[in-house]
Amino acid sequence: MSRSIDLHKISTKDTNEEAIAGKMSGLIELNESVTWRAKHFGVYQKLSSRITEFDRPNYFVDEMIEGAFSSFRHQHVFKSLDDNMTEVIDVFDYKSPFWFLGTIADNFFLKRYMTNLLRDRNDVIKDFAENNKWQSVLPDNYFPLTND
Secondary structure (H helix, E strand, O other): OOOEHHHHHHHOHHHOOEEEEEOOOOEOOOOOEEEEEEEEOOEEEEEEEEEEEEEOOOEEEEEEEEOOOOEEEEEEEEEEEOOOEEEEEEEEEEEOOOHHHHHHHHHHHHHHHHHHHHHHHHHHHHHHHHOOHHHHOOOOOOOOOOOO
């Protein structure tokens, strides 16, 4: 569900995120990109990222190819636990723009803002996973039938 463009839109409704180019719906795959338009800090911004690494079901990585940051790399790691539970680990490495002014912004508000944004998004993903809402954001053929 972390690769669902449709669920991303739902989970970031507070920032009015909208896919405007590239992959516009469904599940984003390796080497595909998406451009988002979103409102952060009262200003509409565009951010494009590409899936640069992908090992289903263990992890995927998206990296900024254009946007407000100097750079970012977001690792999404999934670990299977007992009782059909999954631990989700986000590793979000970024460099703020504007050199020392960006460092000041990081210390005062940006790091907290980004942490809260990811936490809120993951709360929505968890809700969809645990309450069978996932069926509305994953393709019908996502889980192949098995003989097990």
